[in-house]
Amino acid sequence: MSFDLPFRFRRLRKNKTIRDLISRVELTANDFVYPIFVEEGLEGRAESDSLPGVFRVGETALAAEINMLWEKGIKAVMLFGVSHHKDEEGSDTWDEEGLIARMIRIVKDQAPDMVIMADACFCQYTTHGHCGVLINDHVDNDLTLENLQKQAINAAEAGADFIAPSAMMDGQVMAIRDALDEAGFEDVGVLSYSSKFASDLYGPFRGAAGCSLKQGDRKAYQADYRHYELALEESMVDIEEGADMLMVKPGTLYLDVLKGIRENTSLPVAAYHVSGEYAMIKHAALAGALDEKKVVLETMVAFKRAGADLVITYYAPQILDWLKD
Ligand SMILES: [Zn+2]
Incomplete structure:
Protein backbone atom coordinates (compact mmCIF):
# COMPACT_ATOMS: atom_id res chain seq x y z
CA MET A 1 0.00 0.00 0.00
CA SER A 2 1.20 3.58 -0.49
CA PHE A 3 0.26 6.74 1.36
CA ASP A 4 -1.02 9.85 -0.31
CA LEU A 5 1.85 12.19 0.74
CA PRO A 6 1.96 15.89 -0.24
CA PHE A 7 5.55 15.51 -1.53
CA ARG A 8 8.22 12.84 -1.71
CA PHE A 9 11.65 14.45 -1.20
CA ARG A 10 13.32 11.12 -1.72
CA ARG A 11 12.72 11.46 -5.46
CA LEU A 12 15.27 14.31 -5.41
CA ARG A 13 17.78 12.25 -3.43
CA LYS A 14 17.46 8.94 -5.24
CA ASN A 15 21.07 8.77 -6.44
CA LYS A 16 24.29 10.80 -6.44
CA ARG A 24 23.33 24.67 -4.98
CA VAL A 25 26.77 24.76 -3.36
CA GLU A 26 29.96 23.58 -5.03
CA LEU A 27 33.38 23.96 -3.41
CA THR A 28 36.24 25.01 -5.69
CA ALA A 29 39.76 26.42 -5.36
CA ASN A 30 38.24 29.89 -5.83
CA ASP A 31 36.58 29.71 -2.43
CA PHE A 32 39.60 29.56 -0.16
CA VAL A 33 42.15 31.86 1.43
CA TYR A 34 45.07 30.30 3.31
CA PRO A 35 46.44 32.01 6.43
CA ILE A 36 50.23 31.67 6.83
CA PHE A 37 52.34 32.37 9.92
CA VAL A 38 55.73 33.79 8.94
CA GLU A 39 58.26 33.76 11.77
CA GLU A 40 61.25 36.06 11.88
CA GLY A 41 64.56 34.25 12.20
CA LEU A 42 63.11 30.74 11.93
CA GLU A 43 65.05 28.27 9.77
CA GLY A 44 62.73 26.15 7.63
CA ARG A 45 59.28 25.29 9.05
CA ALA A 46 58.09 24.42 12.55
CA GLU A 47 54.81 22.66 13.34
CA SER A 48 52.48 24.38 15.80
CA ASP A 49 51.96 22.50 19.09
CA SER A 50 48.33 23.56 19.36
CA LEU A 51 47.50 23.18 15.66
CA PRO A 52 48.86 19.89 14.30
CA GLY A 53 49.37 20.20 10.54
CA VAL A 54 49.83 23.99 10.68
CA PHE A 55 53.40 25.25 10.31
CA ARG A 56 55.16 28.49 11.08
CA VAL A 57 57.34 29.28 8.08
CA GLY A 58 60.70 31.04 8.19
CA GLU A 59 61.38 33.85 5.72
CA THR A 60 64.02 31.77 3.92
CA ALA A 61 61.46 28.97 3.43
CA LEU A 62 58.57 31.26 2.41
CA ALA A 63 59.30 31.36 -1.34
CA ALA A 64 59.29 27.55 -1.59
CA GLU A 65 56.10 27.41 0.51
CA ILE A 66 54.33 29.90 -1.77
CA ASN A 67 55.49 28.02 -4.85
CA MET A 68 54.07 24.77 -3.43
CA LEU A 69 50.75 26.46 -2.56
CA TRP A 70 50.43 28.10 -5.99
CA GLU A 71 51.06 24.73 -7.70
CA LYS A 72 48.39 23.20 -5.49
CA GLY A 73 45.86 25.82 -6.62
CA ILE A 74 45.81 28.22 -3.66
CA LYS A 75 45.04 31.66 -5.10
CA ALA A 76 44.97 33.87 -2.03
CA VAL A 77 46.91 34.02 1.21
CA MET A 78 46.57 35.99 4.40
CA LEU A 79 49.92 36.71 6.03
CA THR A 93 54.53 47.17 11.13
CA TRP A 94 55.20 50.47 9.38
CA ASP A 95 58.94 49.97 8.89
CA GLU A 96 59.74 49.55 5.17
CA GLU A 97 62.25 46.87 6.16
CA GLY A 98 59.98 45.36 8.83
CA LEU A 99 58.50 41.86 8.76
CA ILE A 100 55.21 42.82 7.09
CA ALA A 101 56.93 44.53 4.16
CA ARG A 102 59.51 41.75 3.80
CA MET A 103 57.05 38.85 3.77
CA ILE A 104 54.71 40.56 1.30
CA ARG A 105 57.60 41.23 -1.07
CA ILE A 106 58.73 37.58 -0.90
CA VAL A 107 55.23 36.36 -1.82
CA LYS A 108 54.80 38.86 -4.68
CA ASP A 109 58.24 38.04 -6.10
CA GLN A 110 57.51 34.32 -6.06
CA ALA A 111 53.89 34.35 -7.29
CA PRO A 112 52.87 37.74 -8.73
CA ASP A 113 49.29 36.58 -9.29
CA MET A 114 48.80 35.25 -5.76
CA ILE A 135 47.25 54.28 27.36
CA ASN A 136 46.55 53.55 31.05
CA ASP A 137 45.61 49.91 30.26
CA HIS A 138 43.12 51.10 27.64
CA VAL A 139 43.63 50.81 23.86
CA ASP A 140 43.33 54.32 22.41
CA ASN A 141 41.14 54.20 19.34
CA ASP A 142 42.29 57.23 17.37
CA LEU A 143 46.01 56.91 18.08
CA THR A 144 45.72 53.34 16.82
CA LEU A 145 43.97 54.57 13.65
CA GLU A 146 46.99 56.74 12.82
CA ASN A 147 49.28 53.73 13.18
CA LEU A 148 46.93 51.56 11.10
CA GLN A 149 47.21 54.12 8.31
CA LYS A 150 51.00 53.88 8.37
CA GLN A 151 50.89 50.08 8.42
CA ALA A 152 48.41 49.97 5.52
CA ILE A 153 50.54 52.19 3.31
CA ASN A 154 53.61 50.10 4.12
CA ALA A 155 51.78 46.88 3.16
CA ALA A 156 50.39 48.44 -0.03
CA GLU A 157 53.84 49.67 -1.07
CA ALA A 158 55.19 46.14 -0.57
CA GLY A 159 52.51 44.72 -2.88
CA ALA A 160 49.42 43.80 -0.85
CA ASP A 161 46.18 43.54 -2.85
CA PHE A 162 43.86 43.96 0.13
CA ILE A 163 44.43 45.43 3.56
CA ALA A 164 42.53 43.43 6.16
CA PRO A 165 42.19 45.42 9.39
CA SER A 166 41.51 43.12 12.36
CA ALA A 167 42.20 45.57 15.19
CA MET A 168 38.48 46.36 15.59
CA MET A 169 39.05 50.09 16.12
CA ASP A 170 36.08 52.31 15.27
CA GLY A 171 36.66 54.06 11.95
CA GLN A 172 39.50 51.75 10.87
CA VAL A 173 38.08 51.17 7.39
CA MET A 174 37.62 54.87 6.70
CA ALA A 175 41.06 55.74 8.07
CA ILE A 176 42.76 53.09 5.93
CA ARG A 177 40.74 53.96 2.81
CA ASP A 178 41.67 57.64 3.19
CA ALA A 179 45.34 56.86 3.70
CA LEU A 180 45.51 54.49 0.73
CA VAL A 188 44.25 48.40 -3.11
CA GLY A 189 41.10 47.14 -1.43
CA VAL A 190 39.96 46.84 2.18
CA LEU A 191 38.75 43.49 3.47
CA SER A 192 37.29 44.44 6.81
CA TYR A 193 37.07 42.09 9.76
CA SER A 194 33.68 43.75 10.03
CA SER A 195 32.00 41.42 12.54
CA LYS A 196 34.84 40.03 14.64
CA PHE A 197 33.73 38.66 17.97
CA ALA A 198 35.59 38.57 21.28
CA SER A 199 35.83 34.78 21.04
CA ASP A 217 41.13 41.05 27.38
CA ARG A 218 39.94 42.42 24.04
CA LYS A 219 36.27 42.83 24.96
CA ALA A 220 36.41 46.63 24.80
CA TYR A 221 37.07 46.54 21.06
CA GLN A 222 35.95 43.16 19.68
CA ALA A 231 27.46 42.85 15.06
CA LEU A 232 25.35 43.32 11.94
CA GLU A 233 25.39 47.11 12.37
CA GLU A 234 29.18 47.06 12.64
CA SER A 235 29.40 45.43 9.21
CA MET A 236 26.94 47.94 7.75
CA VAL A 237 28.98 50.86 9.10
CA ASP A 238 32.09 49.36 7.49
CA ILE A 239 30.30 49.44 4.13
CA GLU A 240 29.60 53.15 4.63
CA GLU A 241 33.26 53.65 5.51
CA GLY A 242 34.33 52.11 2.21
CA ALA A 243 34.98 48.39 2.82
CA ASP A 244 35.24 46.32 -0.37
CA MET A 245 34.65 43.01 1.40
CA LEU A 246 33.30 42.04 4.80
CA MET A 247 34.11 39.23 7.17
CA VAL A 248 32.59 37.24 9.99
CA LYS A 249 35.03 35.77 12.49
CA PRO A 250 34.81 33.08 13.88
CA GLY A 251 32.65 31.21 11.38
CA THR A 252 30.91 28.08 12.60
CA LEU A 253 29.19 29.57 15.66
CA TYR A 254 28.18 32.74 13.77
CA LEU A 255 26.33 31.50 10.69
CA ASP A 256 23.33 33.64 11.70
CA VAL A 257 25.48 36.76 11.46
CA LEU A 258 26.93 35.62 8.14
CA LYS A 259 23.45 35.12 6.72
CA GLY A 260 22.31 38.45 8.13
CA ILE A 261 25.15 40.31 6.42
CA ARG A 262 24.55 38.37 3.18
CA GLU A 263 20.93 39.51 3.17
CA ASN A 264 21.90 43.15 3.69
CA THR A 265 24.64 43.64 1.08
CA SER A 266 25.78 42.38 -2.30
CA LEU A 267 29.44 42.95 -1.42
CA PRO A 268 31.60 39.82 -1.03
CA VAL A 269 31.56 38.30 2.45
CA ALA A 270 34.26 36.08 3.93
CA ALA A 271 33.99 33.62 6.80
CA TYR A 272 37.09 33.06 8.94
CA HIS A 273 37.28 29.43 10.10
CA VAL A 274 39.55 30.23 13.04
CA SER A 275 42.25 28.26 14.82
CA GLY A 276 39.91 26.94 17.54
CA GLU A 277 37.50 25.66 14.92
CA TYR A 278 40.38 23.95 13.12
CA ALA A 279 41.63 22.51 16.41
CA MET A 280 38.24 21.10 17.40
CA ILE A 281 37.97 19.09 14.19
CA LYS A 282 41.67 18.16 14.02
CA HIS A 283 41.92 16.87 17.60
CA ALA A 284 38.60 15.03 17.37
CA ALA A 285 39.83 13.39 14.16
CA LEU A 286 43.18 12.46 15.74
CA ALA A 287 41.24 10.86 18.60
CA GLY A 288 39.26 8.82 16.07
CA ALA A 289 35.95 10.49 16.96
CA LEU A 290 35.26 12.20 13.60
CA ASP A 291 35.92 11.65 9.90
CA GLU A 292 38.08 14.72 9.29
CA LYS A 293 37.51 15.09 5.56
CA LYS A 294 33.73 14.72 5.75
CA VAL A 295 33.34 17.12 8.68
CA VAL A 296 35.63 19.75 7.14
CA LEU A 297 33.81 19.66 3.79
CA GLU A 298 30.41 19.81 5.55
CA THR A 299 31.63 22.86 7.49
CA MET A 300 32.83 24.62 4.32
CA VAL A 301 29.52 23.95 2.55
CA ALA A 302 27.72 25.40 5.58
CA PHE A 303 29.67 28.66 5.21
CA LYS A 304 28.82 28.92 1.54
CA ARG A 305 25.17 27.98 2.11
CA ALA A 306 24.93 30.76 4.70
CA GLY A 307 26.26 33.21 2.13
CA ALA A 308 30.06 33.29 2.26
CA ASP A 309 31.92 34.01 -0.97
CA LEU A 310 35.28 33.19 0.59
CA VAL A 311 36.44 31.02 3.46
CA ILE A 312 39.71 31.72 5.23
CA THR A 313 40.87 28.40 6.68
CA TYR A 314 43.99 26.54 7.79
CA TYR A 315 42.48 23.54 5.99
CA ALA A 316 42.70 25.25 2.55
CA PRO A 317 45.59 23.21 1.02
CA GLN A 318 44.17 19.97 2.42
CA ILE A 319 40.72 20.80 1.01
CA LEU A 320 42.17 21.38 -2.47
CA ASP A 321 43.80 17.94 -2.27
CA TRP A 322 40.50 16.39 -1.20
CA LEU A 323 38.59 18.15 -4.00
CA LYS A 324 40.97 16.60 -6.55
CA ASP A 325 40.16 13.07 -5.32
ZN1 LIG B 1 45.01 42.16 16.97
Whole structure:
Protein backbone atom coordinates (compact mmCIF):
# COMPACT_ATOMS: atom_id res chain seq x y z
CA MET A 1 0.00 0.00 0.00
CA SER A 2 1.20 3.58 -0.49
CA PHE A 3 0.26 6.74 1.36
CA ASP A 4 -1.02 9.85 -0.31
CA LEU A 5 1.85 12.19 0.74
CA PRO A 6 1.96 15.89 -0.24
CA PHE A 7 5.55 15.51 -1.53
CA ARG A 8 8.22 12.84 -1.71
CA PHE A 9 11.65 14.45 -1.20
CA ARG A 10 13.32 11.12 -1.72
CA ARG A 11 12.72 11.46 -5.46
CA LEU A 12 15.27 14.31 -5.41
CA ARG A 13 17.78 12.25 -3.43
CA LYS A 14 17.46 8.94 -5.24
CA ASN A 15 21.07 8.77 -6.44
CA LYS A 16 24.29 10.80 -6.44
CA THR A 17 23.82 12.08 -10.00
CA ILE A 18 20.45 13.62 -9.18
CA ARG A 19 21.73 15.03 -5.87
CA ASP A 20 24.72 16.61 -7.65
CA LEU A 21 22.53 18.00 -10.45
CA ILE A 22 20.35 19.97 -8.07
CA SER A 23 23.00 20.93 -5.51
CA ARG A 24 23.33 24.67 -4.98
CA VAL A 25 26.77 24.76 -3.36
CA GLU A 26 29.96 23.58 -5.03
CA LEU A 27 33.38 23.96 -3.41
CA THR A 28 36.24 25.01 -5.69
CA ALA A 29 39.76 26.42 -5.36
CA ASN A 30 38.24 29.89 -5.83
CA ASP A 31 36.58 29.71 -2.43
CA PHE A 32 39.60 29.56 -0.16
CA VAL A 33 42.15 31.86 1.43
CA TYR A 34 45.07 30.30 3.31
CA PRO A 35 46.44 32.01 6.43
CA ILE A 36 50.23 31.67 6.83
CA PHE A 37 52.34 32.37 9.92
CA VAL A 38 55.73 33.79 8.94
CA GLU A 39 58.26 33.76 11.77
CA GLU A 40 61.25 36.06 11.88
CA GLY A 41 64.56 34.25 12.20
CA LEU A 42 63.11 30.74 11.93
CA GLU A 43 65.05 28.27 9.77
CA GLY A 44 62.73 26.15 7.63
CA ARG A 45 59.28 25.29 9.05
CA ALA A 46 58.09 24.42 12.55
CA GLU A 47 54.81 22.66 13.34
CA SER A 48 52.48 24.38 15.80
CA ASP A 49 51.96 22.50 19.09
CA SER A 50 48.33 23.56 19.36
CA LEU A 51 47.50 23.18 15.66
CA PRO A 52 48.86 19.89 14.30
CA GLY A 53 49.37 20.20 10.54
CA VAL A 54 49.83 23.99 10.68
CA PHE A 55 53.40 25.25 10.31
CA ARG A 56 55.16 28.49 11.08
CA VAL A 57 57.34 29.28 8.08
CA GLY A 58 60.70 31.04 8.19
CA GLU A 59 61.38 33.85 5.72
CA THR A 60 64.02 31.77 3.92
CA ALA A 61 61.46 28.97 3.43
CA LEU A 62 58.57 31.26 2.41
CA ALA A 63 59.30 31.36 -1.34
CA ALA A 64 59.29 27.55 -1.59
CA GLU A 65 56.10 27.41 0.51
CA ILE A 66 54.33 29.90 -1.77
CA ASN A 67 55.49 28.02 -4.85
CA MET A 68 54.07 24.77 -3.43
CA LEU A 69 50.75 26.46 -2.56
CA TRP A 70 50.43 28.10 -5.99
CA GLU A 71 51.06 24.73 -7.70
CA LYS A 72 48.39 23.20 -5.49
CA GLY A 73 45.86 25.82 -6.62
CA ILE A 74 45.81 28.22 -3.66
CA LYS A 75 45.04 31.66 -5.10
CA ALA A 76 44.97 33.87 -2.03
CA VAL A 77 46.91 34.02 1.21
CA MET A 78 46.57 35.99 4.40
CA LEU A 79 49.92 36.71 6.03
CA PHE A 80 50.52 36.85 9.79
CA GLY A 81 53.92 37.82 11.11
CA VAL A 82 55.45 36.17 14.16
CA SER A 83 57.65 39.07 15.22
CA HIS A 84 60.74 39.13 17.39
CA HIS A 85 60.99 42.93 17.11
CA LYS A 86 58.19 44.02 19.42
CA ASP A 87 57.76 47.39 21.10
CA GLU A 88 55.01 49.38 22.85
CA GLU A 89 53.27 50.51 19.63
CA GLY A 90 54.23 47.82 17.11
CA SER A 91 56.37 50.16 15.02
CA ASP A 92 57.84 47.25 13.03
CA THR A 93 54.53 47.17 11.13
CA TRP A 94 55.20 50.47 9.38
CA ASP A 95 58.94 49.97 8.89
CA GLU A 96 59.74 49.55 5.17
CA GLU A 97 62.25 46.87 6.16
CA GLY A 98 59.98 45.36 8.83
CA LEU A 99 58.50 41.86 8.76
CA ILE A 100 55.21 42.82 7.09
CA ALA A 101 56.93 44.53 4.16
CA ARG A 102 59.51 41.75 3.80
CA MET A 103 57.05 38.85 3.77
CA ILE A 104 54.71 40.56 1.30
CA ARG A 105 57.60 41.23 -1.07
CA ILE A 106 58.73 37.58 -0.90
CA VAL A 107 55.23 36.36 -1.82
CA LYS A 108 54.80 38.86 -4.68
CA ASP A 109 58.24 38.04 -6.10
CA GLN A 110 57.51 34.32 -6.06
CA ALA A 111 53.89 34.35 -7.29
CA PRO A 112 52.87 37.74 -8.73
CA ASP A 113 49.29 36.58 -9.29
CA MET A 114 48.80 35.25 -5.76
CA VAL A 115 46.28 37.56 -4.05
CA ILE A 116 47.75 38.93 -0.83
CA MET A 117 45.42 39.88 2.02
CA ALA A 118 47.58 41.75 4.51
CA ASP A 119 46.22 41.39 8.02
CA ALA A 120 46.50 44.81 9.68
CA CYS A 121 46.79 44.77 13.44
CA PHE A 122 49.41 45.22 16.16
CA CYS A 123 48.95 42.36 18.63
CA GLN A 124 51.76 40.29 17.09
CA TYR A 125 54.07 43.30 17.19
CA THR A 126 53.41 44.85 20.60
CA THR A 127 55.12 43.85 23.85
CA HIS A 128 51.76 43.92 25.71
CA GLY A 129 49.89 41.93 23.02
CA HIS A 130 47.01 44.41 22.63
CA CYS A 131 45.74 45.44 19.19
CA GLY A 132 46.78 49.09 19.43
CA VAL A 133 48.32 51.90 21.45
CA LEU A 134 47.90 51.23 25.17
CA ILE A 135 47.25 54.28 27.36
CA ASN A 136 46.55 53.55 31.05
CA ASP A 137 45.61 49.91 30.26
CA HIS A 138 43.12 51.10 27.64
CA VAL A 139 43.63 50.81 23.86
CA ASP A 140 43.33 54.32 22.41
CA ASN A 141 41.14 54.20 19.34
CA ASP A 142 42.29 57.23 17.37
CA LEU A 143 46.01 56.91 18.08
CA THR A 144 45.72 53.34 16.82
CA LEU A 145 43.97 54.57 13.65
CA GLU A 146 46.99 56.74 12.82
CA ASN A 147 49.28 53.73 13.18
CA LEU A 148 46.93 51.56 11.10
CA GLN A 149 47.21 54.12 8.31
CA LYS A 150 51.00 53.88 8.37
CA GLN A 151 50.89 50.08 8.42
CA ALA A 152 48.41 49.97 5.52
CA ILE A 153 50.54 52.19 3.31
CA ASN A 154 53.61 50.10 4.12
CA ALA A 155 51.78 46.88 3.16
CA ALA A 156 50.39 48.44 -0.03
CA GLU A 157 53.84 49.67 -1.07
CA ALA A 158 55.19 46.14 -0.57
CA GLY A 159 52.51 44.72 -2.88
CA ALA A 160 49.42 43.80 -0.85
CA ASP A 161 46.18 43.54 -2.85
CA PHE A 162 43.86 43.96 0.13
CA ILE A 163 44.43 45.43 3.56
CA ALA A 164 42.53 43.43 6.16
CA PRO A 165 42.19 45.42 9.39
CA SER A 166 41.51 43.12 12.36
CA ALA A 167 42.20 45.57 15.19
CA MET A 168 38.48 46.36 15.59
CA MET A 169 39.05 50.09 16.12
CA ASP A 170 36.08 52.31 15.27
CA GLY A 171 36.66 54.06 11.95
CA GLN A 172 39.50 51.75 10.87
CA VAL A 173 38.08 51.17 7.39
CA MET A 174 37.62 54.87 6.70
CA ALA A 175 41.06 55.74 8.07
CA ILE A 176 42.76 53.09 5.93
CA ARG A 177 40.74 53.96 2.81
CA ASP A 178 41.67 57.64 3.19
CA ALA A 179 45.34 56.86 3.70
CA LEU A 180 45.51 54.49 0.73
CA ASP A 181 43.79 56.98 -1.58
CA GLU A 182 46.01 59.82 -0.47
CA ALA A 183 49.12 57.71 -1.13
CA GLY A 184 47.91 56.77 -4.63
CA PHE A 185 46.78 53.22 -3.81
CA GLU A 186 43.18 53.58 -5.06
CA ASP A 187 43.32 50.01 -6.41
CA VAL A 188 44.25 48.40 -3.11
CA GLY A 189 41.10 47.14 -1.43
CA VAL A 190 39.96 46.84 2.18
CA LEU A 191 38.75 43.49 3.47
CA SER A 192 37.29 44.44 6.81
CA TYR A 193 37.07 42.09 9.76
CA SER A 194 33.68 43.75 10.03
CA SER A 195 32.00 41.42 12.54
CA LYS A 196 34.84 40.03 14.64
CA PHE A 197 33.73 38.66 17.97
CA ALA A 198 35.59 38.57 21.28
CA SER A 199 35.83 34.78 21.04
CA ASP A 200 37.75 32.17 22.98
CA LEU A 201 38.24 30.22 19.78
CA TYR A 202 41.35 32.29 18.92
CA GLY A 203 43.41 30.57 21.63
CA PRO A 204 45.48 28.24 19.41
CA PHE A 205 46.28 31.14 17.01
CA ARG A 206 47.62 33.24 19.86
CA GLY A 207 49.94 30.40 20.81
CA ALA A 208 51.07 29.87 17.21
CA ALA A 209 51.54 33.59 16.51
CA GLY A 210 53.12 34.38 19.87
CA CYS A 211 50.69 37.17 20.73
CA SER A 212 49.02 36.24 24.01
CA LEU A 213 47.91 39.16 26.17
CA LYS A 214 50.08 40.04 29.16
CA GLN A 215 46.92 41.23 30.93
CA GLY A 216 43.28 42.15 30.31
CA ASP A 217 41.13 41.05 27.38
CA ARG A 218 39.94 42.42 24.04
CA LYS A 219 36.27 42.83 24.96
CA ALA A 220 36.41 46.63 24.80
CA TYR A 221 37.07 46.54 21.06
CA GLN A 222 35.95 43.16 19.68
CA ALA A 223 32.21 42.48 19.28
CA ASP A 224 30.12 40.98 22.10
CA TYR A 225 28.83 37.61 20.90
CA ARG A 226 25.57 38.09 22.78
CA HIS A 227 24.47 40.87 20.41
CA TYR A 228 23.45 39.95 16.86
CA GLU A 229 22.09 43.36 15.85
CA LEU A 230 25.19 45.32 16.88
CA ALA A 231 27.46 42.85 15.06
CA LEU A 232 25.35 43.32 11.94
CA GLU A 233 25.39 47.11 12.37
CA GLU A 234 29.18 47.06 12.64
CA SER A 235 29.40 45.43 9.21
CA MET A 236 26.94 47.94 7.75
CA VAL A 237 28.98 50.86 9.10
CA ASP A 238 32.09 49.36 7.49
CA ILE A 239 30.30 49.44 4.13
CA GLU A 240 29.60 53.15 4.63
CA GLU A 241 33.26 53.65 5.51
CA GLY A 242 34.33 52.11 2.21
CA ALA A 243 34.98 48.39 2.82
CA ASP A 244 35.24 46.32 -0.37
CA MET A 245 34.65 43.01 1.40
CA LEU A 246 33.30 42.04 4.80
CA MET A 247 34.11 39.23 7.17
CA VAL A 248 32.59 37.24 9.99
CA LYS A 249 35.03 35.77 12.49
CA PRO A 250 34.81 33.08 13.88
CA GLY A 251 32.65 31.21 11.38
CA THR A 252 30.91 28.08 12.60
CA LEU A 253 29.19 29.57 15.66
CA TYR A 254 28.18 32.74 13.77
CA LEU A 255 26.33 31.50 10.69
CA ASP A 256 23.33 33.64 11.70
CA VAL A 257 25.48 36.76 11.46
CA LEU A 258 26.93 35.62 8.14
CA LYS A 259 23.45 35.12 6.72
CA GLY A 260 22.31 38.45 8.13
CA ILE A 261 25.15 40.31 6.42
CA ARG A 262 24.55 38.37 3.18
CA GLU A 263 20.93 39.51 3.17
CA ASN A 264 21.90 43.15 3.69
CA THR A 265 24.64 43.64 1.08
CA SER A 266 25.78 42.38 -2.30
CA LEU A 267 29.44 42.95 -1.42
CA PRO A 268 31.60 39.82 -1.03
CA VAL A 269 31.56 38.30 2.45
CA ALA A 270 34.26 36.08 3.93
CA ALA A 271 33.99 33.62 6.80
CA TYR A 272 37.09 33.06 8.94
CA HIS A 273 37.28 29.43 10.10
CA VAL A 274 39.55 30.23 13.04
CA SER A 275 42.25 28.26 14.82
CA GLY A 276 39.91 26.94 17.54
CA GLU A 277 37.50 25.66 14.92
CA TYR A 278 40.38 23.95 13.12
CA ALA A 279 41.63 22.51 16.41
CA MET A 280 38.24 21.10 17.40
CA ILE A 281 37.97 19.09 14.19
CA LYS A 282 41.67 18.16 14.02
CA HIS A 283 41.92 16.87 17.60
CA ALA A 284 38.60 15.03 17.37
CA ALA A 285 39.83 13.39 14.16
CA LEU A 286 43.18 12.46 15.74
CA ALA A 287 41.24 10.86 18.60
CA GLY A 288 39.26 8.82 16.07
CA ALA A 289 35.95 10.49 16.96
CA LEU A 290 35.26 12.20 13.60
CA ASP A 291 35.92 11.65 9.90
CA GLU A 292 38.08 14.72 9.29
CA LYS A 293 37.51 15.09 5.56
CA LYS A 294 33.73 14.72 5.75
CA VAL A 295 33.34 17.12 8.68
CA VAL A 296 35.63 19.75 7.14
CA LEU A 297 33.81 19.66 3.79
CA GLU A 298 30.41 19.81 5.55
CA THR A 299 31.63 22.86 7.49
CA MET A 300 32.83 24.62 4.32
CA VAL A 301 29.52 23.95 2.55
CA ALA A 302 27.72 25.40 5.58
CA PHE A 303 29.67 28.66 5.21
CA LYS A 304 28.82 28.92 1.54
CA ARG A 305 25.17 27.98 2.11
CA ALA A 306 24.93 30.76 4.70
CA GLY A 307 26.26 33.21 2.13
CA ALA A 308 30.06 33.29 2.26
CA ASP A 309 31.92 34.01 -0.97
CA LEU A 310 35.28 33.19 0.59
CA VAL A 311 36.44 31.02 3.46
CA ILE A 312 39.71 31.72 5.23
CA THR A 313 40.87 28.40 6.68
CA TYR A 314 43.99 26.54 7.79
CA TYR A 315 42.48 23.54 5.99
CA ALA A 316 42.70 25.25 2.55
CA PRO A 317 45.59 23.21 1.02
CA GLN A 318 44.17 19.97 2.42
CA ILE A 319 40.72 20.80 1.01
CA LEU A 320 42.17 21.38 -2.47
CA ASP A 321 43.80 17.94 -2.27
CA TRP A 322 40.50 16.39 -1.20
CA LEU A 323 38.59 18.15 -4.00
CA LYS A 324 40.97 16.60 -6.55
CA ASP A 325 40.16 13.07 -5.32
ZN1 LIG B 1 45.01 42.16 16.97
